Amino acid sequence: xxxxxxxxxVRIARHGTLDDDTVQTPGLIRNVAFDGxxxxxxxxxxFLSVVRPGAVTAAHHHGDQETVLYVVSGRSRFRWGERLExxxxxxxxxxxxxxxHLIHQEINASTEFETVWAVVRSGVNPxxxxxxxxxxxxxxxxxxYTTPQ
Numbered sequence: 001x002x003x004x005x006x007x008x009x010v011r012i013a014r015h016g017t018l019d020d021d022t023v024q025t026p027g028l029i030r031n032v033a034f035d036g037x038x039x040x041x042x043x044x045x046x047f048l049s050v051v052r053p054g055a056v057t058a059a060h061h062h063g064d065q066e067t068v069l070y071v072v073s074g075r076s077r078f079r080w081g082e083r084l085e086x087x088x089x090x091x092x093x094x095x096x097x098x099x100x101h102l103i104h105q106e107i108n109a110s111t112e113f114e115t116v117w118a119v120v121r122s123g124v125n126p127x128x129x130x131x132x133x134x135x136x137x138x139x140x141x142x143x144x145y146t147t148p149q
Contacts, residue, residue, distance in 0.1 A: 008040050018048055023126045027055025027145040028106065036124035045121045051076065054111040054142030059084060059103055059134035063127040067098040067119060074115030077139075080104040084137045103131060111142045 011034065018031035028051050035045040051074070069076075071094045079087045080102055089109075090096050098104055100122075108115045 011038060011040065013046075022047070023128045025057050025060075025128070027052045027108075027141060027143075028057055030119075030126075035126065038124070041124040043122060043124070045124050045126065047119050048072075049117045049119050051106065051108040051115040051117070052143070052145055053108060053113055055145055056107045056139055056141045057105050059105050059131040059138050061101050061103050061129050061131070062098070062121065063123075063129055064100050065121045065123040065127050066100050067121050069096040069098070070094075070118040071096070072116040072118055074108060074113050075110060076115050076117070077107040077109050078104060079107065079139060084134065084139075103134065105138055107139050109142075 013033035018033055020029065020031050022030050022032050022035065024030060028049055031048045031050070033046045033048065034041055035047070049069075069090075071090050071092055073092055075089060075091045076096070077087060077089050078096060078098075079085075080098075082103065084103070084105055096117075
């Protein structure tokens with residue numbers, strides 16, 4: 001056996017042990033399963049996102065990172081484009097792919113229920129580039145939240 005696998009192992013992030021010590025967005029809570037703190041991570045990070053009822057994100061992108069979301073529960077609307085001119089919705093069981101550098105916004109249109117996503121990104125450290133210059137084009141929140149401290 002080669003030394004390629006020396007010290008590497010399967011790692012399990014148990015539901016109750018996810019870490020919220022990462023970049024947060026008002027109305028959206030990220031709980032990290034794996035990121036650059038995982039000693040074996042070279043290309044991917046994974047986290048669980050909970051989007052509060054009526055919450056939206058600002059216009060943003062994730063630099064060179066590609067993102068895949070799996071909608072666990074709730075219904076999400078995604079807007080994207082130079083002026084967020086495109087839109088699509090996804091529900092439980094749907095996968096959503098967000099290309100690198102694509103400007104987008106996530107919306108929970110329900111004011112009653114959370115939306116939960118399992119998320120995988122093509123980088124071990126979070127990249128969130130907020131674009132406040134696009135605030136004129138965003139969909140506004142039905143309920144305002146502040147970033148968790």
